[in-house]
Structures are given as C-alpha cells and as structure tokens.
Amino acid sequence: MFLIVVTNNFGEIKSSVFKKFSPTTLYSIVAADVVERFQLCCDAFIVSLKLATAASPRATSLAAVCSWLCGVFLLEIAVDWVKFLYLVKFNNIQATAFDEYQHVLLADVLLSRVPQAQRHLLPDGNFKVPCRGMYAFSHIPTRRIGFMELPIVTLIIACLPVVSWTSPSTLVYALLGWLCLFVSKVLLSLMIVAFATKRRRNLRSMEQSFGGVNAL
Incomplete structure (x- = not known):
C-alpha cells in the first residue's frame, strides 16, 4: 500500500504540476484529492477491521500497521502541500x-x-x-x-x-x-x-x- 501511494503521488506531481490551470479548472484536482483522502480513510478502516477479526490478533501487528498508516497520511499531506504550492504559485492563482x-x-x-x-x-x-x-x-x-x-x-x-x-x-x-x-x-x-x-x-x-x- 505504501509503495502504491508513493508511486501514485509521483505520478500526480508529474501530470499536474507542469500543466496550466485556472482557478476553475484547479477544482478538479482539489476534488480528486478530497476523494482520495476519504478512500485512504476507508482503506485504513478495512485494514483495522481485518486485524480486529483475525484469529489471533496481536498488539504488535496492530501498532505496526497504525504506524504505516500514519506514515502514509503524512506523506499524502506533504505531497499535496508541495503540489498545490507549485500550482498556486506558477499559475498565479489566489488562495481565495x-x-x-x-x-x-x-x-x-x-x-x-x-x-x-x-x-x-x-x-x-x-x-x-x-x-x-x-x-x-x-x-x-x-x-x-x-x-x-x-x-x-x-x-x-x-x-x-x-x-x-x-x-x-x-x-x-x-x-x-x-x-x-x-x-x-x-x-x-x-x-x-x-x-x-x-x-x-x-x-x-x-x-x-x-x-x-x-x-x-
């Protein structure tokens, strides 16, 4: 999951940062990121559900998964912050x-x-x-x-x-x-x-x- 997210983030940066956007067309990127963030939350819920219903759940495995999920979310936030920083800066889009x-x-x-x-x-x-x-x-x-x-x-x-x-x-x-x-x-x-x-x-x-x- 971590590898998929990292690969997807690099693909997003390559496909969106170097394109021309207006304030109205940038909405599609923002909406896609909102949906992706909610889907990551659902994935985290499914992983937690699977661990909770396992035959022999272990606290160590749950802690390891939670640390990986936190790392994925932090990576997503950092990548999106950099991506939108470039998009707003080089397309002269107001933060409003x-x-x-x-x-x-x-x-x-x-x-x-x-x-x-x-x-x-x-x-x-x-x-x-x-x-x-x-x-x-x-x-x-x-x-x-x-x-x-x-x-x-x-x-x-x-x-x-x-x-x-x-x-x-x-x-x-x-x-x-x-x-x-x-x-x-x-x-x-x-x-x-x-x-x-x-x-x-x-x-x-x-x-x-x-x-x-x-x-x-």
Whole structure:
C-alpha cells in the first residue's frame, strides 16, 4: 500500500504540476484529492477491521500497521502541500479560490433543499445545482466532487466478518448498528446544513465563473 501511494503521488506531481490551470479548472484536482483522502480513510478502516477479526490478533501487528498508516497520511499531506504550492504559485492563482470551492459546495447543500432561496443567495441566476430534484440531498454535493460511494460500500460489506443471522443477539446488534449509522447520518446532515446556513452570506460574493466547476 505504501509503495502504491508513493508511486501514485509521483505520478500526480508529474501530470499536474507542469500543466496550466485556472482557478476553475484547479477544482478538479482539489476534488480528486478530497476523494482520495476519504478512500485512504476507508482503506485504513478495512485494514483495522481485518486485524480486529483475525484469529489471533496481536498488539504488535496492530501498532505496526497504525504506524504505516500514519506514515502514509503524512506523506499524502506533504505531497499535496508541495503540489498545490507549485500550482498556486506558477499559475498565479489566489488562495481565495479554495474558499470559492467551499462556497460552491455550500450552495449545493442549501439550494438543493430550498430552490426558492437562489434569488436571495445568488440573484444572478447563473449557478446551476446538478441533478436537483432527481437525487437525494446528500448525493448532489458528492456528485460535485466526483465521489462514488457504491464501490466503497461494496468493499466494506465484503470485508465484514461472517456471522450467524439465526442468533437473536446478532439481530439485535445489527439493528443497533443500523440505528447508530442512521442517527449519525441525520446528525451529520444537520451539522452540514447548519454550517452552510451560517455562511450563506458569503455566497453573494461568489464569482459567477465558479458556478460551473465540476470534478473529472
């Protein structure tokens, strides 16, 4: 895993640093890095799950894996820091462009739920929410960053330990786990909406060119 990440990082630097980017086209690189960081977290969860359900788990092996995972994350942060440093410097991109990316996602969160608010938040009318009215509210911002959740969910389900569903205790634990995930999803959604609502005034200053940014 460490070798794959290192090779991928060198490939990213070679393919992106020496290209010309504008503030709007740089969004695709930022979105890809966000998705990659979340996928690394999922990989770490799967590795931890495999170690926890092993026949004879050892504390030394778990500590070794955790140290490797921390090294991978630190390497990712360092490489991305250097990459974006060069991209922003040599393309003369203002650091405020990253704030504009956040405003785009906040607009997706708010306008997907309350379409009538667009004339108050973005009166120019050039901002388009992708697939509004077709997908769930939470799915619209994920489309903007190019995240596909189905492969990750399938991989995690495939790595879950085999259990006997005929046992009542197993059904109770499964129900409690589902309820915990459901409550976490609702609370996280409320927190995101509250975060976007507090910063809704910043959407008025968003440049029109950022309304069409999208992931690869």
